[in-house]
Amino acid sequence: MVDRAEVEAAVAAVAGRRASVRIEGSRVGVVIDATGLSAPERDALEANARAAASVRGAEVRVVVTAERLDRRLIAVASGKGGVGKSTVAANLAIALARAGRRVGLVDADIYGPSQPRLMMAEGERPTARDQRLDPVPTPYGVPMLSMGQLVEPGRAIAWRGPMTAGALGQLVDADWGATDTLVVDLPPGTGDVQLTMIQKHRPAGAVIVSTPQDLALIDATRAIDLFAKAGVPIIGVIENMAGYACPHCGEISDPFGRGGAEAEAARLGVPFLGRVPLSIDIRTASDAGKPPAADPDDRVFAPIAERVAEWLAAS
Known part of the structure; x- marks a missing residue:
């Protein structure tokens, strides 16, 4: 059984950004905000979040989103x-x-x-x-x-x-x-x-x-x-x-x-x-x-x- 609090704490520790975690059995879904980041920074964020969420052999899916900036x-x-x-x-x-x-x-x-x-x-x-x-x-x-x-x-x-x-x-x-x-x-x-x-x-x-x-x-x-x-x-x-x-x-x-x-x-x-x-x-x-x-x-x-x-x- 994957513990939500454990996953949320792990993701927050490596990301330092807004994220939501959804758990269904052994599946973990993470949606994380990457507004303002460059492409390499988004890739690194996704990799870090995936590693942090991969506890106890869970199947992890990470989705990186970004709000539209007022440019x-x-x-x-x-x-x-x-x-x-x-x-x-x-x-x-x-x-x-x-x-x-x-x-x-x-x-x-x-x-x-x-x-x-x-x-x-x-x-x-x-x-x-x-x-x-x-x-x-x-x-x-x-x-x-x-x-x-x-x-x-x-x-x-x-x-x-x-x-x-x-x-x-x-x-x-x-x-x-x-x-x-x-x-x-x-x-x-x-x-x-x-x-x-x-x-x-x-x-x-x-x-x-x-x-x-x-x-x-x-x-x-x-x-x-x-x-x-x-x-x-x-x-x-x-x-x-x-x-x-x-x-x-x-x-x-x-x-x-x-x-x-x-x-x-x-x-x-x-x-x-x-x-x-x-x-x-x-x-x-x-x-x-x-x-x-x-x-x-x-x-x-x-x-x-x-x-x-x-x-x-x-x-």
Whole structure:
């Protein structure tokens, strides 16, 4: 005869998580909560629970369940390429993680993935379990997935719309474990990936990246319009490449102008999140896979992430 109290105590000792035990003769059924655990952690939990419940030759069945987490998606978008959107997305993800959120990063720029280099994850290949991808860890505490990790380096991805939509689904619907926030680096423009993201994965809000120049602002306005028409809130606008400090004399110049994104945000009635300077240090650090937001002394991305975190807490 299997003693229920003995089994429950044994399972609780090794699992430390919610579990229920059902005993019918020599059969023991254990249902245990694995919310927030990664796939390897769930496997270990199941094995430990099975070993703990296997008393007196009982036949044991362990079922591991998980509640759906309230995971929020933040879409980082731009109306055109070349405005530093991916650099901003990587640093925003790291800065949010440093602020205490459990953050994952999705590189949804299917045709031009750059996050593996930015996050020092080049050459890392994700594994899969039960037809779901396991995100790749990074040195910055932000797991990530990118098409750049699924294809050979330098290989062109020449896909039509339905294939990009399927790829996006694999990245977003991966096993993100305890992650509560997904930063999604979208491709430039307002095409198939953006529409699929809005229709199937529904971001909590969108962050728009633009340079101060008029041409970039025209396209950024289109990106804002796309999300606004779809009912996706605009978290705010970030002005990138805003001001250049000469490393020799310290004089500030504005090759792309200054204040244009802030003025456009005010005109459209959306928040302005802050400026990122045009800096050789940011460029070289990013190329080396060392995002500036990982530096404890970061004063550029941390305030922007704080405003995004405040928006998430209030929405």
